[in-house]
Structures are given as C-alpha cells and as structure tokens.
Amino acid sequence: MRSSLLLLAFSVFTSASAAIPPVPASEGLRPISVARAVTNTPADRIYVDYHTKLDLRVQPGIQFDFYCADLAAFSSFSVYFKSGKGWYSTTFAPERQGVWERIQIPRRNVHRMEGTAEGWGNISCVRVAAWHGGKVTAETSVANLSILGGVPRAAIVSADSCSAKRPQEKDGFLKYAGAIADACDTLGYSATVVSDFDVTPETLKGVELVVLPYNPVVPAAAAVAIRDYMAKGGKIFVLYSLSKFAGEALGLKSLGTVRAEKKYGRNFGGFVKTAQGLPGQPGFSEQNSWATTVVAPSPTAKILAQWAPKAGKTYEEPGLVETPTGIFMGHVWMGSTPAAHQQLRAIIEELAPASKAVFEAAQKAREAREKAQLAYIRLLPSKKDEFRAAWCHSAWGLGGEHDWDSSVKFLRDNGFTDLIANLAWGGMAFYKSDVLPQSPECTMRGDAFDQALAACRKYGAKLHVWKVCWRMNHGCAGEYRAQMKAAGRTQVTFKGEDDLGWFCPSHPANLKAEIDAMVELARKGADGVHFDYIRYPDRNGCFCGRCRSLFEEKIGARVANWPADVRKDKALAAKWDAFRAANITAAVKGAAEAIHGKYPTKISAAVFRDAERDVQSVGQDWSLWCREGWLDFVCPMDYTPSAALHKAVLNRQKAYVGEAKFYPGVGLSCWPEDGREAFRLAEQIAGLRALGVEGFTVFNFDRRAEAAFPIVREGPLRD
Numbered sequence: 001m002r003s004s005l006l007l008l009a010f011s012v013f014t015s016a017s018a019a020i021p022p023v024p025a026s027e028g029l030r031p032i033s034v035a036r037a038v039t040n041t042p043a044d045r046i047y048v049d050y051h052t053k054l055d056l057r058v059q060p061g062i063q064f065d066f067y068c069a070d071l072a073a074f075s076s077f078s079v080y081f082k083s084g085k086g087w088y089s090t091t092f093a094p095e096r097q098g099v100w101e102r103i104q105i106p107r108r109n110v111h112r113m114e115g116t117a118e119g120w121g122n123i124s125c126v127r128v129a130a131w132h133g134g135k136v137t138a139e140t141s142v143a144n145l146s147i148l149g150g151v152p153r154a155a156i157v158s159a160d161s162c163s164a165k166r167p168q169e170k171d172g173f174l175k176y177a178g179a180i181a182d183a184c185d186t187l188g189y190s191a192t193v194v195s196d197f198d199v200t201p202e203t204l205k206g207v208e209l210v211v212l213p214y215n216p217v218v219p220a221a222a223a224v225a226i227r228d229y230m231a232k233g234g235k236i237f238v239l240y241s242l243s244k245f246a247g248e249a250l251g252l253k254s255l256g257t258v259r260a261e262k263k264y265g266r267n268f269g270g271f272v273k274t275a276q277g278l279p280g281q282p283g284f285s286e287q288n289s290w291a292t293t294v295v296a297p298s299p300t301a302k303i304l305a306q307w308a309p310k311a312g313k314t315y316e317e318p319g320l321v322e323t324p325t326g327i328f329m330g331h332v333w334m335g336s337t338p339a340a341h342q343q344l345r346a347i348i349e350e351l352a353p354a355s356k357a358v359f360e361a362a363q364k365a366r367e368a369r370e371k372a373q374l375a376y377i378r379l380l381p382s383k384k385d386e387f388r389a390a391w392c393h394s395a396w397g398l399g400g401e402h403d404w405d406s407s408v409k410f411l412r413d414n415g416f417t418d419l420i421a422n423l424a425w426g427g428m429a430f431y432k433s434d435v436l437p438q439s440p441e442c443t444m445r446g447d448a449f450d451q452a453l454a455a456c457r458k459y460g461a462k463l464h465v466w467k468v469c470w471r472m473n474h475g476c477a478g479e480y481r482a483q484m485k486a487a488g489r490t491q492v493t494f495k496g497e498d499d500l501g502w503f504c505p506s507h508p509a510n511l512k513a514e515i516d517a518m519v520e521l522a523r524k525g526a527d528g529v530h531f532d533y534i535r536y537p538d539r540n541g542c543f544c545g546r547c548r549s550l551f552e553e554k555i556g557a558r559v560a561n562w563p564a565d566v567r568k569d570k571a572l573a574a575k576w577d578a579f580r581a582a583n584i585t586a587a588v589k590g591a592a593e594a595i596h597g598k599y600p601t602k603i604s605a606a607v608f609r610d611a612e613r614d615v616q617s618v619g620q621d622w623s624l625w626c627r628e629g630w631l632d633f634v635c636p637m638d639y640t641p642s643a644a645l646h647k648a649v650l651n652r653q654k655a656y657v658g659e660a661k662f663y664p665g666v667g668l669s670c671w672p673e674d675g676r677e678a679f680r681l682a683e684q685i686a687g688l689r690a691l692g693v694e695g696f697t698v699f700n701f702d703r704r705a706e707a708a709f710p711i712v713r714e715g716p717l718r719d
Helices: 167-186 220-231 244-250 260-264 338-351 355-379 404-413 441-445 448-459 478-486 508-524 545-555 570-595 613-618 622-627 643-656 677-690 703-712
Strands: 008-011 036-040 045-054 061-068 074-083 086-092 100-106 112-114 123-132 139-147 154-158 191-195 209-212 236-239 254-259 268-273 284-289 291-295 302-308 318-323 326-329 387-392 418-426 462-472 490-492 498-503 528-532 602-607 633-636 695-699
Touching: 045 139, 061 123, 086 100, 112 167, 123 139, 154 167, 167 191, 167 338, 220 244, 236 244, 236 338, 244 326, 254 260, 268 318, 284 302, 284 338, 291 318, 326 338, 338 355, 355 677, 355 703, 387 462, 404 448, 404 703, 418 448, 418 508, 418 528, 448 462, 448 508, 462 478, 462 508, 462 602, 478 490, 478 498, 508 528, 508 570, 528 570, 545 570, 570 602, 570 613, 570 622, 602 622, 622 633, 622 643, 643 677, 677 695, 677 703
Parallel strands: 154 191, 154 209, 209 236, 236 326, 387 418, 387 695, 418 462, 462 528, 528 602, 602 633
Antiparallel strands: 008 139, 036 045, 045 123, 061 100, 061 139, 074 086, 074 123, 086 112, 254 291, 268 284, 268 302, 302 318, 318 326, 462 498, 490 498
16 A cells, blocks of 8 residues: 555555556645544445544535546545534546546535534544446545635525434435535535534624525524624525524515425426516526425515416416515525526625625636637537437426427437437326326326427437336325335335335336336337336335245245345345346346337336446346347446546446447536536547447436537537
8 A cells, every 4th residue: 555645545456556646745735634544445435534523614625636547447436524423425526547636525515414414513534435336456546635715605504403303305405505505606606505503603704695595494503693694784595494483584474385286287487587576687587396385475575586387477476585684485496597597696696795796707707718618619520320319307398488399309400319208107107108197297288298209200309208117206196106005016125114106126017017118108109218217226125025925936945034134145145136136127128028029119228337236236237138139229327527437437338238229328417517517518428439439318408408509519519
C-alpha cells in the first residue's frame, strides 16, 4: 500500500496497477486532520474511511483529490458521512482516469440517508467507496480531503428529524431540499442544505433566505432560531407541508390536501401567473405535481399563481401564495425547465432583494459558458443510420402544450428514430387492454397507445411500448392492491412484511399477465415491446409462502430456518439466487417464444449496469437473455454525468450482449441541472460512437430533453 500526506491507495482484488503519479499540492485547501484511516475490501466494494470530527452544519460540502487508474474496474463511486447512528450518502462521477482530479461534494447533492442520521454538526467518519464493476484490476486513491469554502446566501432546511418517524420518506426529505439547492446553483445563487437538527442562530447568521422544502414538523430549537431570523427582517419560502410553525410564521391556515388525479383525472400541469404575480414571474411554469396543500384565504395574502393543467387554463387551487413574511408553494419543488427557474428567481428576488445583482452577474457568465459549449457541440460529427431512441416516462408525451402528435414530431425533427413510451405497468395500462386494468386517465384523455402509434406512423418513428413489470403503478387503488394481496399475488420481504407495490414473480397469474401483456401489444401493432423493472426490487424480495414452497420443491429439501438460511448457507444462497433469476427469466423467455416468429415486434429491456452482479442482487440475468436471443436489443441504464465513466462502463458491457443489439442508456434527466446537460449529452454520444456502439437511448423524453435536443441537433444529431 502506498501512502503520502493524506493519501490512501487501495487495490481491487489481487494485483496492483501502475505507479500513482505524485499527489497534487493542496494550496488553497484547508486539510482535515486524520486520526485513523482504514482500507476495507469486501467483495462488492472497496472503501477508505477517514475517522475524524467535522462540523459541517453551515459548510457547503467537502472536496478531495481522487485518482483512478482504470474507471472500467468500477460501476460507481460513493461518499458517506457518518452522523450518530446513521449515514448520509451520495454518489460522484470522476471525469478522468489515470490522473489526479479534484472532486467536490456539495451537501446539496447528498440525497440519501441510511439508518437515522443526526445532523451535520458531528460527522465522525467520511467514507469514499468504489463499487465493483468487473474483473479488471485497478488502483484508486484519495488525498487532500478538505472542507469546501464559501458562505451560502440561502439555508434550505431538510427534515432530518422526521426520518425516524417517517423512514419511508427520509430520502425524500433530502431529495426535495437538494432539488431546490440544485436549482439555486443553476441560477448562480449559493445555497446549502441544513439539517433541522442544526438550525440555530449561529447557522443562520448572514443568511438572506430560509427555505422549508418539505418539513412536516419543525423542531422547537429550529423554530426558535427561524423566528429570531424573521424578527430581524428575514423571510421564508415554505413548500407543501404547512406545519403549525410554518402556518403561524406565514399567517396561513391549511385546509387540507387535494389529490389532482382524484379530482381532475390527471396531475397538475404547472402554475399560471395571476394579476398579483411577481415581476419576472413567467406566465406559465410547468410542474408535474400530483397534489397540493390548499390554504385558507387571508386578508394579507396575495395569490401569485394558480394551479393549471396547462398554459391558458386554471384550476381553483392556488399554487403560490405570498404573505408579508414569506411565500408558500402548494407542493414540493419539481421544477426543471427554464420557466421554472425563472419563477424561482422571481420568488427569491421578492424575498431577498439583494439577490438581484447576483442573478444578473450569474446570467452573463452562464450565457458565455453556453456559447462556448455550443461551439464545441457544433464541431462534433454526426452519424447516419444509427438507432436513436428516447424513453418517455409519461404516457402522454412531453406534457404541457404537447400531445403525442407534437411530441413525436419534435422527436423526429431532432434526429431521433425510435420512441420507447411507458404505456403499461403492473396492474395498469394506458390503453384498452384485455390483460391489464385500464387507467382512469384514459376516460378523459383517450387511448394513449392509439395516439402514440398514430403519431409514430405519421412521422416515421418506431414505437416500442415500455412495460414496467411486477411493480404497480402509483395510481393503482388501495382496493386493487388489497385484492392482489388476498389472492397471494404480492411480495413479502425478508422480514416478513407485505410489499403491496410489487407482484410476486413466482405466482403463475403474475407471470401470465406479464407475458400476455407483451403479446397483446405485439398483436396491436407495436414495433417493439420493452421490459423495465424486469427484476426484483432488491435482495429483500420475495419471501412469500409460495416462493418458499416452490424453492423447497426445486431443491428437494426443507429449509429449516426460513428465510435466514438462504443467506447464511452459501450453497443454499447460490441456489436461491438461481431460483429468483429463473423466475424473472421466465417472463422474458415466455414473451420471446410467444412473439418471435409470429409478429415483427422487437423485444428489448432496460437493465442494470453490471451483468454479473445483477443476477444476485435483483435476479436479472440480462446477459443470458441476450446470448439466448430472447432480446433483440438491450439498454443498460448507464446514468452517469461523467463521459469517461460512461465510456468505461460501455466498454465492459459490450462483452455481455452476445448477438443482441446494444443501445445503452444515456441519463440526461439524472444529471445535475447545471447548464451542461446538452454538452454532456453530446459528449457521451461522441464517446459511445468512438467505441463502435451502433445506437443509444436517452432518458428521459421530458422538458429537459426539450431544451437539450435542439442544441445537440446542431452537432452529433444533425442530418
């Protein structure tokens, strides 16, 4: 093992790689002292622990220098922060290999919590991990771990204190806090995420805006600190959860929650500005929200925006309400369009007028950066006769003013050949089906399959229907899920808990439904059928009584201590993994046998990244499906913003696809919203072409794609 300064080098599996270049100098950084560092090498990952004591309550994040000899050895990289009995965590994506690279981890990007973390004031360990990605041996090193500098202008308060009582939402509390912080960063307005454990007068010192992004409860100490901040003239921006504290602080009273689909048969489409709206606020700002908190009218309040299905129409529920002490938004922040960012800027300028100059300077810098990126994109060559597809998670197209006709026209106008549209789930279809229950949305909006197919035929695109397997759509009613449970068709976790959101793959009725749904779509004229979620949710499913009896029948023996023995006994665990994988494979094989040779329909699948590990982790043996010819093409979901890591992963995956076509996923909608989306998309398209890959599939065909595709059309997507 090599070490220097704060450097720890560690190797994957057996052999060491070439010598690591000298550690870069750390001028301008504030190094963190390290009491002890440990290297650990379990089978699925390697990691280095920095055991230290850090107060990151108001710090924007951390940074370190990182070296990786060969990115192809790894599938992903993570950073963990130990807090109390839990951990905060996030991922990072190196942009280069074979050289040292400065990695920054803003706290706004930390969207996961394991266990029950207790705030950022006493971080006892920082862990940097590299996850297994193949049989390649490589060396990875970390040096110069330090704290990011800078003073935030806004404090976005995550509801960490609610995580223990609402564990199913703990990642959501971090996610929605981080979403607003990311949007602020895109606008050039510095914001940091602060745990509600850590909100004190000290942590709010110098802050010009406090945001409560999704805070069902505000702890007493945090409430005192925010009241003190407001007494000095500070204002607050509150979203969705109007807690007792937030209601009193804004002078508003909640009248309850309205579920858009239940009342209107569809989600809210966005915000329409009212006559009382703010300077700079757009006339319509799209946001696909499923619910809103409605507040009682107040003599001191102004309605800035109404919820609406689309521009030009409004619902009765107010979406944005301003009072003398702040602004309330009816739902969590989900904005990802220029109009949404424009609306956020208008809100911040209203609540913190000093921010206007910051936004103006940032806009000039952003325009210069976009000009330079466009010049680079225009230099990239195009390629003829390749597969260019986009996944569309909505059953109705781009949304907003778009229907399927205009959505497909836009797709074709920007050089794409194929559409993969999410029209079917477990327990729900967005078209007339003899196999699956029909979505209530079809009553108001018609048959999504007919509309999408007609548009594809009109504009010369291929339609592949994306079927989410085993997992029920969020719109499936509770009564339906209860019926499925009573019929023994839903999953049971390792701990014996019901998972009513997932069908059990071992149940013959569930298997038949998955195969029959695909055959029905082929018969209806789909150019392709596309498996998604063709797996178990994770290693915790399924352990129902049927799975046990079928497994025991398969191995010809009784499992005495169920289900613990299928994890403790290595030989039994291998047989259990094979049993689970066979259940999933049965759906793919069954569909292929029923469709190939009878219909011209192509069969494809969206799959995880690591063909070897995926068999054990989620029962997804996608390399077998390719080798056996059951899939015509496969789309690994390689959603990393790093062009270097994306290219390295693809190079490894090429060995797994057999004779199937290989059209890997590019994760446009999963990348940071930092103004580099079109640049990254163009860069990754160029990278996969350099490897000889004959096509690609972009996730997701949404408003971010609507902004990025025309830019990339001027480079690698031009005719």
